[in-house]
Amino acid sequence: MNQFQYVRPTKAQAAIEAVAKDPNARFIAGGTNLVDLMKRGITAPQKLVDINRLPLKQIEHQGSSLRLGALALNSVVANDTQVRERHPLLALALNAGASPQLRNMATVGGNMLQRTRCTYFYDLSMPCNKRQPGTGCGALEGINRMHAIFGHSEQCIAVHPSDMSVALVALDATVQVSGPRGSRSIPFADLHRLPGTTPERDTNLEPGELITAVDVPDSPFTKHVHYQKVRERASYAFALVSAAVALDIENGIIKAARLALGGVAHKPWRLTAAEQVLVGQPATEETFRRVAAVAMQGAKAFKHNEYKLRLAPNALIQALKTAAAA
Structure with a gap:
C-alpha cells in the first residue's frame, strides 16, 4: 500500500475543500471497500479525508420523509424502529448484505458508493476499462457468470453490488449532496450510471461532492x-x-x-x-x-x-x- 496523507476535518466544508482541491484525495468513512481497493493496488489516493467526525449519523423523520445520515451505520439503520416500521423493505435489504461485522462498520453513503466486485476489476493482470480506461473488458470473453444482463456496453458488463441501493431505488429515495458549488438533491435512480463509453465513472457525483444524507419518502409500502x-x-x-x-x-x-x-x-x-x-x-x-x-x-x-x-x-x-x- 502506498503512503498517503490522512486528515480528519470536523466540518463538512473543510472536508469538501480538501477533496475538491486534490484530484488524488478521497473521502473515507467505514473503509470497508476503499481499504480493500488500496490494499490490492486498484486505487492509490495520496490523501484520505476521514469524515467520521462530521455530524451525519442522524435517522430522523422530517416532513414527509425519513432522513438517513450518510454516516449512519448499516447495522444501526437496519435495526432502527422508524426504518423497520416505515420502510421494512430497506431493513430487509440491509440485513441481507455482507456480514454482521461489515454492517457494523459500513455506512449508508459508503454502501451506495461501493465499487463492483467483478473479478477482472480486482485482477491487475487482466484488462479492465473500469480500472484502466482503454485496456478492454476481460469479462466479455471471460468467466462472466456474475455479470450484467441489462444496460451493459462493449466497454463493461460489471454489476453494482449494493443490496441497500436496490431497495432505495425501489423506494424513490433522494440523495442529498454538498460540494464546491453548493448543495443539491439527486433522485436515487439518477445517482448511478450505466457504463456506456465511460465505465470508470460509477456515479453522477461531481469532483469534491460529499453525500450528506438520503431521504426516503413516506409511502404505503409498510406491509x-x-x-x-x-x-x-x-x-x-x-x-x-x-x-x-x-x-x-x-x-x-x-x-x-x-x-x-x-x-x-x-x-x-x-x-x-x-x-x-x-x-x-x-x-x-x-x-x-x-x-x-x-x-x-x-x-x-x-x-x-x-x-x-x-x-x-x-x-x-x-x-x-x-x-x-x-
Whole structure:
C-alpha cells in the first residue's frame, strides 16, 4: 500500500475543500471497500479525508420523509424502529448484505458508493476499462457468470453490488449532496450510471461532492414487502440476482407497486414498466408471471450468465408471492 496523507476535518466544508482541491484525495468513512481497493493496488489516493467526525449519523423523520445520515451505520439503520416500521423493505435489504461485522462498520453513503466486485476489476493482470480506461473488458470473453444482463456496453458488463441501493431505488429515495458549488438533491435512480463509453465513472457525483444524507419518502409500502436475494452461500456473498418488491394491496387488488432488481446491471435496476402492469391487477401468481415477463424485456446474457435469464424472473415471482402473502 502506498503512503498517503490522512486528515480528519470536523466540518463538512473543510472536508469538501480538501477533496475538491486534490484530484488524488478521497473521502473515507467505514473503509470497508476503499481499504480493500488500496490494499490490492486498484486505487492509490495520496490523501484520505476521514469524515467520521462530521455530524451525519442522524435517522430522523422530517416532513414527509425519513432522513438517513450518510454516516449512519448499516447495522444501526437496519435495526432502527422508524426504518423497520416505515420502510421494512430497506431493513430487509440491509440485513441481507455482507456480514454482521461489515454492517457494523459500513455506512449508508459508503454502501451506495461501493465499487463492483467483478473479478477482472480486482485482477491487475487482466484488462479492465473500469480500472484502466482503454485496456478492454476481460469479462466479455471471460468467466462472466456474475455479470450484467441489462444496460451493459462493449466497454463493461460489471454489476453494482449494493443490496441497500436496490431497495432505495425501489423506494424513490433522494440523495442529498454538498460540494464546491453548493448543495443539491439527486433522485436515487439518477445517482448511478450505466457504463456506456465511460465505465470508470460509477456515479453522477461531481469532483469534491460529499453525500450528506438520503431521504426516503413516506409511502404505503409498510406491509407487503420482500427482498429476495439469491447467492451462492448464506452469508457474506454478493447477489447473483436480487429482487426488491413493495406492494400496496387492497381487497386482493394491487393499488401500487415498486420493483427493482440487483445483480443484473451496472446500477440498481428499477422495473417501472413492470410496476405499471401490476396496478389494478389481482395479487396472483398468474399476474406475477406476466409481470416477470415484462420485467425481462431487453435482457441480454453472455456465455456464462445465461442462467440469469431464468433466475431473475423466478426470483421476482418468488419475491412478489412472498410480499403479497405478508
